[in-house]
Amino acid sequence: VVVFHQALRSVSVDRGAWERQARELSKRFASHPEILESHVSLRLSETLRHIVNSEGSELQTTHAQLSLAFAATAVADDGMRISVTDSIDASDQERLPASDTIALRIESLIDMVRALRDAPPAEPYVGPAILDGRAAAVFFHEVFGHRVEGHRQKHEAEGQTFAQKIGDRVMPSFVQVFDDPTIVRINGIDLNGRYRYDDEAVAAERVTLIEDGRMAGFLMSRSPVRGFSHSNGHGRRQPGYAVVARQGNLMVAPTQSVSRDVLKDMLLAEIVRQGKPYGLRFTDIRGGYTMTRRGEPQAFKVTPVVVYRVWNDGREQLIRGVDLEGTPLTVLSQIIAAADAVEVFNGFCGAESGSVPVSATSPALLVAQVEVARKPKSQDRPPLLPPPSIKVQP
């Protein structure tokens, strides 16, 4: 039984200032003719939640979510659409970075879109890769996190990937993975997946999911699974949906780590060992989907946005149109090493119980083998006429 009343706050937005800021930021895209579409949005939501139940629990909580998102799209000469997005999430207007920091993020997004537009398309490839922190975090969220949601271990229709595997080694022994919604920020970044009580009025707990590379637990709502009879505070939902077990802040925390430079050296050594011409480095992955149901291939698909070829002499070359494929257990078992700096991915995750804010954190990981395919070619062609030749108005 939980009785908790969080003080209410009133949120107000200076509309004029927000409009000015959105215009100012989006103006940065206007001087780049290669960028066909661009977008800047500022969104603030304040959710007030009340829960009462017949056991005597009473809960009143608030959750503030501020998202500054930007995106830009270009089309390569062969018609491939290049879209890059970035976002900054915070719990408060005051916690947004300074405007010149935001401007820098936009400028680097613009540089990335332009570079990707001119980059060569990917070729099918199997071999070693580095997943940078944010990419590794999204990868873990999709490939691992969804499979340890408790309700998936009991439904016949679900794949029960890990159901029989408690205590089994599924990753190298230096890998620890847990989910902890009670951590509110890391490296000064507010975590989207933070909360004190879940949507069944159960206090959020830190759940160890992988201990020394072995399966150790599941994310639990109040719906029990054989061997796991209690909730650990992960019953979540979007208003209007029924609760299921969901991720909050999924954290990959290796017990051994190396510096970034050493990690790259290890990749180069692995390229040589496997006799490959090059390896890959994923710096940004957009969430994809994971098929968890029985009868579907137990595969995942995430969309890498920013990928480099790493030649065995250390040179890096940006490529575009990469599709990452494979089966989860094999990829997870092939982690060779981890870097020391942790990066944060903030986002929203959609599943049976709707869209909920989540975070995932991880250091960069070196994986012995990933499999990539070339993205199917789009039928689009670049615009027939050049952009209207006009100067940007002040």
Added chain:
Amino acid sequence: MSLSLATALLIGAVAEPSPLVRAMQDELKRSMAELEVEGLAAPYFIAYTVYDHEQRTVAACFGVLTEDSVKRSRWLKVEVRVGSHALDNTGFISSFDRLSPMTESITIDDNYAALRHEIWLETDRAFKSAVELFEKKRAVLESRQEIDRPGDFSHEEAIREIISEAPRSPADIDYRQLVRVASGAAGASADIQHSGATIRASSYHRTFVSSEGSLVIEPGELVMMEVVGSTQAADGMPLDHLTFYGGKRLDALPSADTLAQEATRLAQELAELRGASRAENYSGPVLVEGMAASQLVRALLADHVGGSPPPIVESPSLARFFARGSELDGKLGRPILPSGFEVIDDPTREVVAGQTVFGGYHFDDEGVPARPLTLVRHGRLQQFVRSRAPRDEGDRSNGHGRAGITGAPLAYPSNLIVRSRNGLPPAALRARLLAAVKEEGLDYGVIIRLLDVPAITRAYSPNRRRDFREDMRLLLGIDTAHQAILAFKVTPDGYETPIRGATLGKVTVRALRGILAAGRDGTSFNFVATPRPGVAIRASVTAPALLFADLDIEEPQGGDPKPPVLPRPVISGP
């Protein structure tokens, strides 16, 4: 055009063109001159429509506010035609995702550069899509035995009209009290499970430019209000009741006092319905009066006097949805109503029979001037309403190309008005019904006063299960079943008792010829029609009471959910 409007308008006052108009005209000119794909068709016509839209939604239930939101948006629709007036890329459907022309939300700032940029990209997409559809359409036509086609696009004069009237902002109108009062009164009885009132108000500027040289700017206001109450009978049958209001002025709604009275009556009528007997199968004379008459005419006539030829459809599976012809096809010059009837469509009216109607406009969505039309004279069908899609009987538009904010233009009526030269006063009409009942040797006759509007009640009623097939029908605008909300048995001695759960059996346009008599005064029904997915058209029907010789009433199916276990906890008054 009504007098009150004419004085409010300054037509043709052309000031410095706005950044929006300049951006539309400049990109239009460039696209016409330069857009081409080697070896394929070039555009022969391009039109841009931009809707500047400010929309407010205010809703309440049981007297308390549930929503008050204002949204500003601007929508760009690009129409590109390749080929020729005789054969182009339109009137052809190849897949579900190509139903509408490109409609995009664009910047609400008056920034010339940003606007041109967005218009450029949308035009590019629309052109590429047009070229692809044109090639497919040609291939389909070549493979089929087609009868003589009247062509795809009419020739019309260019129009330059700027109506410089400033619509008010819906944010400035006090709507909150109206929804509170109406939903409170509709919910102020112990048996009501849900009550709700919603006002949707908007003001807009529609800017239309075309490569023929047209420039039309038409501002407008629009308001719609619905009040709904719902409950269940003791046997579980869901019972909904509603009233609705609409007009082309933001303040075209009844006063709070009137709303309170009408909502109170709604609650009383719902209470009566709870105690009413279940409808039984019936076949015989039916008097359809009040709102129900206009609702039925909407289904029988409004959806069929639209003269757009059905689209050419690539695959048979799509044909099921889109190749529905009009029930009036081939009936031109023939009687479709008894000889005393006249039907006109008048987009220039804002008031019909003393009631506000919102189907009107000055220029249609293809920039053609609005004008009143006589569709039926002496009971005979004279003409269809037409867009710029030519038909055998007429290759010019008569100002009824309707598209709404999204969607491709198609012919649809505006304010449809049905009148009978021999209209009877209410008492005489009822006497006529009773005479018909006696003649048929029936125990009773039926009067229907209000039909359900599923698109409205289903959004409120907690007792209606969502049903995919019904959703699909709603989406496609096929209201085949007409469920009665207010229906009554009348015995030959004149006694009237309410019945619940009655549904009108399948009625087609043919039933109109079996009208025995009509009333005098019309009731206006304002509605938003969706003749095709993605196309929302506001229109109205005003029809007098109609006594049908022979309609079928079907009894309810049963299988209803049980009423709530506990009674309503607190009854709040208005």
